[in-house]
Amino acid sequence: MNPQKVNADDLLNNLTNVKGIKCWGAHTGIKSMRRDLAIIYSEQPAHAAATFTQNDVVAEPVKLSKKHIADNLAQVIVINAGNANAATGEQGYRGAEAMARTTAKALDIDQEMVLVASTGLIGEPFPTEDIVEGIKVNIPKLSNDPKAGSFAANAILTTDTFAKEGHISFELAGKEINIAGIAKGSGMIHPNMATMLAFVVTDAAIDKQLLDKTFKKAVDRSFNMITVDGDTSTNDMAAVLANGMAGNKEIKSENDPNFAVFEEHLVEMMMHLAKLIISDAEGASKFVEYRINHAESYDTARKIARAVSDSLLVKTAMFGRDPNWGRIIMAAGNAGANFKADQVDLFIGNQKELVQVLDKGMPMDFNKNLIKKLLRESHIRVHLSLNNGKEEATAWGSDITTDYVMFNSVYTT
Amino acid sequence: MNPQKVNADDLLNNLTNVKGIKCWGAHTGIKSMRRDLAIIYSEQPAHAAATFTQNDVVAEPVKLSKKHIADNLAQVIVINAGNANAATGEQGYRGAEAMARTTAKALDIDQEMVLVASTGLIGEPFPTEDIVEGIKVNIPKLSNDPKAGSFAANAILTTDTFAKEGHISFELAGKEINIAGIAKGSGMIHPNMATMLAFVVTDAAIDKQLLDKTFKKAVDRSFNMITVDGDTSTNDMAAVLANGMAGNKEIKSENDPNFAVFEEHLVEMMMHLAKLIISDAEGASKFVEYRINHAESYDTARKIARAVSDSLLVKTAMFGRDPNWGRIIMAAGNAGANFKADQVDLFIGNQKELVQVLDKGMPMDFNKNLIKKLLRESHIRVHLSLNNGKEEATAWGSDITTDYVMFNSVYTT
Numbered sequence: 001m002n003p004q005k006v007n008a009d010d011l012l013n014n015l016t017n018v019k020g021i022k023c024w025g026a027h028t029g030i031k032s033m034r035r036d037l038a039i040i041y042s043e044q045p046a047h048a049a050a051t052f053t054q055n056d057v058v059a060e061p062v063k064l065s066k067k068h069i070a071d072n073l074a075q076v077i078v079i080n081a082g083n084a085n086a087a088t089g090e091q092g093y094r095g096a097e098a099m100a101r102t103t104a105k106a107l108d109i110d111q112e113m114v115l116v117a118s119t120g121l122i123g124e125p126f127p128t129e130d131i132v133e134g135i136k137v138n139i140p141k142l143s144n145d146p147k148a149g150s151f152a153a154n155a156i157l158t159t160d161t162f163a164k165e166g167h168i169s170f171e172l173a174g175k176e177i178n179i180a181g182i183a184k185g186s187g188m189i190h191p192n193m194a195t196m197l198a199f200v201v202t203d204a205a206i207d208k209q210l211l212d213k214t215f216k217k218a219v220d221r222s223f224n225m226i227t228v229d230g231d232t233s234t235n236d237m238a239a240v241l242a243n244g245m246a247g248n249k250e251i252k253s254e255n256d257p258n259f260a261v262f263e264e265h266l267v268e269m270m271m272h273l274a275k276l277i278i279s280d281a282e283g284a285s286k287f288v289e290y291r292i293n294h295a296e297s298y299d300t301a302r303k304i305a306r307a308v309s310d311s312l313l314v315k316t317a318m319f320g321r322d323p324n325w326g327r328i329i330m331a332a333g334n335a336g337a338n339f340k341a342d343q344v345d346l347f348i349g350n351q352k353e354l355v356q357v358l359d360k361g362m363p364m365d366f367n368k369n370l371i372k373k374l375l376r377e378s379h380i381r382v383h384l385s386l387n388n389g390k391e392e393a394t395a396w397g398s399d400i401t402t403d404y405v406m407f408n409s410v411y412t413t
Numbered sequence: 414m415n416p417q418k419v420n421a422d423d424l425l426n427n428l429t430n431v432k433g434i435k436c437w438g439a440h441t442g443i444k445s446m447r448r449d450l451a452i453i454y455s456e457q458p459a460h461a462a463a464t465f466t467q468n469d470v471v472a473e474p475v476k477l478s479k480k481h482i483a484d485n486l487a488q489v490i491v492i493n494a495g496n497a498n499a500a501t502g503e504q505g506y507r508g509a510e511a512m513a514r515t516t517a518k519a520l521d522i523d524q525e526m527v528l529v530a531s532t533g534l535i536g537e538p539f540p541t542e543d544i545v546e547g548i549k550v551n552i553p554k555l556s557n558d559p560k561a562g563s564f565a566a567n568a569i570l571t572t573d574t575f576a577k578e579g580h581i582s583f584e585l586a587g588k589e590i591n592i593a594g595i596a597k598g599s600g601m602i603h604p605n606m607a608t609m610l611a612f613v614v615t616d617a618a619i620d621k622q623l624l625d626k627t628f629k630k631a632v633d634r635s636f637n638m639i640t641v642d643g644d645t646s647t648n649d650m651a652a653v654l655a656n657g658m659a660g661n662k663e664i665k666s667e668n669d670p671n672f673a674v675f676e677e678h679l680v681e682m683m684m685h686l687a688k689l690i691i692s693d694a695e696g697a698s699k700f701v702e703y704r705i706n707h708a709e710s711y712d713t714a715r716k717i718a719r720a721v722s723d724s725l726l727v728k729t730a731m732f733g734r735d736p737n738w739g740r741i742i743m744a745a746g747n748a749g750a751n752f753k754a755d756q757v758d759l760f761i762g763n764q765k766e767l768v769q770v771l772d773k774g775m776p777m778d779f780n781k782n783l784i785k786k787l788l789r790e791s792h793i794r795v796h797l798s799l800n801n802g803k804e805e806a807t808a809w810g811s812d813i814t815t816d817y818v819m820f821n822s823v824y825t826t
Contacts, residue, residue: 055746056745056749056750056752056754057743057752057754087739087742087754089755122739123739232747234746312813317822322822325536326535329470330468330646333468333647334469335469337469339469339470342502361502362502400725400818401818405817406815409729409730409732409733409735
């Protein structure tokens with residue numbers, strides 16, 4: 001799937017295509033000229049799930065949202081950009097609580113049904129008053145107009161250069177199901193800008209424990225398979241609301257054939273958002289797909305895909321349009337996945353053409369000039385066949401450029 | 414310890430200061446203009462130990478040396494530079510065996526007493542004949558003249574810009590003990606150049622199992638605490654020979670007070686070599702010491718030191734002379750060591766002066782211009798106190814520069 005292509009197809013579809021979802025995105029003044037407050041609201045209480053940063057250092061809104069999601073129920077997500085509310089201590093935690101309390105009161109729902117998220121500068125006092133005021137003013141503007149979805153998508157951005165939206169619809173036992181989402185990027189040019197946020201909504205009816213399980217799996221196969229610089233932030237969060245308003249019979253078991261259809265579309269929509277994030281990685285010039293197949297297990301394929309896409313030497317080779325099989329094999333060998341170099345076939349190229357570089361581990365007499373030419377494209381593919389089984393995994397990464405280093409070094413705390 | 418300073422003090426001391434050690438370094442023609450074959454020989458059979466790359470992809474000499482070191486006995490180490498003998502299959506393994514067999518025959522010792530190592534290009538056929546001929550010609554030249562030690566130190570280099578040698582001597586129960594070593598660097602500018610090699614010799618008498626244990630600990634505290642780009646190569650190897658010719662009573666137990674003295678000096682000499690490697694990391698402009706102290710355990714301190722020194726965002730901040738506490742704390746939080754950000758004190762500076770940046774996790778009103786000035790030095794210190802115990806660990810790393818990316822991207826396979 002080409003992120004650009006899907007984006008173009010779905011140009012007018014977003015969060016508001018999901019039945020019962022209303023959004024808004026507004027400017028409260030934390031950021032000087034841009035929208036900085038997003039609200040995503042479901043008319044009906046929804047089943048919900050979320051994943052959070054694995055970093056030991058956790059922002060205040062993450063602490064609060066972890067509590068509120070514990071029952072796998074939520075109805076609204078409130079996000080501010082410009083201030084990460086991290087390293088803010090007690091003052092910050094009270095600010096996160098104020099966001100939830102104000103939202104709940106304005107919508108006349110229980111405070112525990114509110115999830116909060118923040119992204120922006122770390123270590124600045126949290127501007128609770130401005131945000132509380134912004135929530136009060138903007139809750140009445142919640143709307144299912146498509147532009148309201150776009151406002152929300154734009155309001156969560158920090159250093160991103162474009163809004164990341166996705167939508168997919170399909171039929172399930174005669175009912176139309178919608179899944180939509182927004183995300184913000186992981187290009188950590190500004191070190192104190194918190195990293196990745198993603199919010200997904202669906203009108204499917206699905207058991208809350210099953211939603212939790214399938215969402216975590218989808219996060220593993222999408223947002224956890226992208227890499228820019230390997231660091232995870234204090235604020236990373238992905239959440240889903242499933243309000244059941246599509247009217248399908250609730251999916252209650254993994255054995256229900258509808259479950260597989262739902263999961264497949266959820267994963268596809270989330271992969272789309274993940275790829276958009278990589279397309280917008282700042283200081284990067286290339287989007288690289290690392291597909292590892294014919295593996296003995298998904299776990300093996302996944303470890304190797306992540307290790308190769310994370311390797312600094314592979315990233316610089318991609319920047320240099322270098323079909324550098326030595327670095328790819330070395331990175332795969334570092335994955336801790338019992339990698340057998342003498343069994344693998346390796347292919348490198350772009351979306352149109354792949355050239356075989358290794359055959360059962362031995363270098364082929366490939367045409368270097370052809371590959372260099374193929375690698376001029378901004379969308380590159382590295383395809384490693386382990387010849388060892390039937391499973392596969394794909395990771396997506398950026399290259400590392402001289403610009404990346406410049407951007408990341410000139411920023412001053 | 415300042416690497417440059419120690420190096421200057423020990424200018425004329427090297428491998429050949431160790432009793433019973435003879436060396437040579439010669440040009441066999443694998444590399445066009447430089448020495449490319451090193452031999453380190455002990456007149457007496459020695460207790461020996463080695464550590465090897467953790468990469469699943471392993472060079473042929475590593476396979477052979479693993480077999481030969483299994484009994485913790487060895488007498489000679491033969492190293493070639495210019496060809497890594499990796500991804501060479503059966504032909505390469507037979508080449509490694511020929512190196513060992515030829516050396517053993519010329520010295521009239523058992524083939525199993527020979528360790529072999531290679532560094533250089535991966536995936537090129539191994540030039541067995543040239544190397545075998547080189548060994549035959551050069552074994553008779555083995556010498557304990559200091560220049561022979563220097564020849565060996567120079568003959569193992571690839572992209573290194575200077576030879577890395579160290580020597581330390583101390584008294585143990587009335588006997589003079591020497592420990593010396595050579596190393597080659599980890600600056601992986603040339604992706605197919607294998608990474609780190611280190612060879613240590615000592616005239617101490619020490620039980621072979623105890624030598625194995627203390628050497629592995631010393632490797633963990635020295636070579637395993639340095640990072641340039643986080644990748645490990647197919648050829649990484651560190652080995653030690655202890656020939657007992659100092660005449661001390663053999664150290665047989667960790668409870669022997671002489672053991673602690675020996676271990677301390679072994680670790681110090683190996684840390685010296687490790688720091689020299691970082692000083693010569695290509696494409697790097699700074700040497701950075703990351704000291705983590707007041708930790709509840711050595712393991713915690715070590716994990717955090719490694720995570721911070723490995724972080725690409727921290728490395729770019731060091732290049733930019735940026736006292737970026739946010740990146741340091743985030744990297745520490747990613748160490749998987751239950752890091753408590755709100756308890757830590759953080760100091761950043763150079764060898765002469767450290768400035769406190771965080772106090773119990775809260776940003777201090779530090780003088781940014783002073784720190785920027787301190788960070789102009791090429792030797793930088795980052796000092797993180799966990800305020801949580803008595804243990805500490807130190808890691809050493811380079812910065813990541815625009816030059817690093819350029820060097821690594823323009824190379825073509």
